[in-house]
Amino acid sequence: MTAPLVELQGVTKIYRLGEVEVPALRGVDLRVELQDFLALMGPSGSGKSTLLHILGLLDRPTSGQVLWEGQDITHLNGWRLAELRGSRIGFVFQMFNLVSNLTAVENVELPLVFLGVPPRERRKRAEEALVRLGLGDRLRHRPNQLSGGQQQRVALARALVTDPALLIADEPTGNLDTTTGREILTLFSELNHQGRTVVLATHDPEAAEVAKVRMRLRDGLIVEVF
Numbered sequence: 001m002t003a004p005l006v007e008l009q010g011v012t013k014i015y016r017l018g019e020v021e022v023p024a025l026r027g028v029d030l031r032v033e034l035q036d037f038l039a040l041m042g043p044s045g046s047g048k049s050t051l052l053h054i055l056g057l058l059d060r061p062t063s064g065q066v067l068w069e070g071q072d073i074t075h076l077n078g079w080r081l082a083e084l085r086g087s088r089i090g091f092v093f094q095m096f097n098l099v100s101n102l103t104a105v106e107n108v109e110l111p112l113v114f115l116g117v118p119p120r121e122r123r124k125r126a127e128e129a130l131v132r133l134g135l136g137d138r139l140r141h142r143p144n145q146l147s148g149g150q151q152q153r154v155a156l157a158r159a160l161v162t163d164p165a166l167l168i169a170d171e172p173t174g175n176l177d178t179t180t181g182r183e184i185l186t187l188f189s190e191l192n193h194q195g196r197t198v199v200l201a202t203h204d205p206e207a208a209e210v211a212k213v214r215m216r217l218r219d220g221l222i223v224e225v226f
Contacts, residue, residue, distance in 0.1 A: 002034075003069050003070030004031040004032055004033050004034075004069075004070075005033060005034050005036075005068070005166060005197055006030075006031075006032040006066070006067070006166065007030070007066075007067040008029060008030040008051075008055070008061075008064065008066055008067075009029055009065040009066075009067070010027050010063065010064040010065065011025055011028045011030075011061040011063070011064035011065070011066070012025050012026060012027055012061060012062045012063045012064055013025040013047075013050050013054065013061055013062050013220075023220055024047050024220055025054070025061070025220045025221075026047075026219065026221050027064070028047075028051060028064075028220070028221065029222075030055075030215075032055065032197065033197075034165075035192065035195055035196075035197055036198070036199075037188075037189070037197075037198045037200075037210070037211045037213070038198070038199045038211055038212070038213050038215060039199075039200045039201075039202060039213070039214045039215070040199065040201040040215050040217060041205065041208050041214055041216045041217065042203065042216055042217035042218060043203055044203070046217040046218050046220070047217045047219070047220040047221070048201045048217045049170060049201060050220075051201075051217065052168060052170055052199065054066065055166075055168065055199055056085065056166075056168045057081050057084060057089065060074070061074065086111060086114055086115060086162070087162060087164075088162075088165045088166065089165070089166045089167075089168060090158075090159030090160055090161075090162060090164035090166070090167045091159055091168050091169075092156050092159050092167070092169040092170070093155070093171075094170060094172065095175065096143070096148075096151045096154070096155045096175070097155065098143040098151055099143075100142065100143050100144065101142065102142065103140045103142055104130060104139055104140070104141050104143075104146070105123065105126045105127055105130060105139045105140065106126075107143075107154055107155075107158055108126035108129055108130060108154060108157045108158045109122045109123060109125075109126040110158065111161055111162050112125060112126065112161060125161055127139060129157040129158075129160055129161045130154070132157075133153045133187070134153065135154065135157070138150060138154075147180075148175055148176050148177070148180060149176060149180035149183060149184065152172060152173075152175075152176060152180075152184050153184075153187075156172075156184070156187060160191075160196075165197060166197050166198075167191065167196050167198045167199070168198075168199050168200075169188065169199070169200045169201070170201045171201060171202055172184055172185075172200070172202075173185060173202070173204065174202075181207065185207055186210075188200065188210060189210045192212075198211075213226075214226055
């Protein structure tokens with residue numbers, strides 16, 4: 001039996017604010033299989049962003065285990081964790097997080113720079129990623145010359161340019177109008193149909209409907225799967 005892509009076992013996360021402990025996750029078990037499309041739902045404070053950050057190796061649990069393709073990576077050192085994250089996981093965020101003084105193609109190249117890909121190869125891959133997302137005529141535009149939807153497509157191209165095993169999206173339509181948001185969600189659905197594993201966090205039930213499986217969080221626990 002093939003191991004899941006990512007698995008969380010009894011994961012807790014406690015934030016300490018001075019002498020006060022704030023539990024964000026209270027013992028979560030979760031399996032993300034290859035080609036899954038999961039939506040994590042819940043209001044602010046439910047734990048969905050914390051869970052997403054642990055799945056994406058951006059944060060460590062207070063207790064419990066994180067397994068990647070069956071291997072326990074809970075206690076990997078920071079450098080090894082960053083290497084795994086940079087090569088195997090792509091991120092898309094609500095705020096786009098584009099570098100304002102770089103062009104679209106230069107923004108998409110950034111993950112490849114960190115991976116040590118030679119300049120000519122990374123430019124080729126970045127341009128191809130943007131063309132696939134319908135931005136072939138915007139390669140040299142800077143973020144302030146792009147609409148919100150175009151900026152999110154650049155961010156999506158940047159997430160995909162490393163050919164990650166897992167695509168993580170945190171409120172990716174939160175700063176977009178309804179029509180543009182639907183276009184971005186359709187792209188996620190198409191990517192999943194092409195074999196990409198996607199985990200999406202959202203407070204919007206309509207956005208979550210594109211996923212194959214929806215999980216509702218409350219007070220740091222998964223309380224419903226449907």
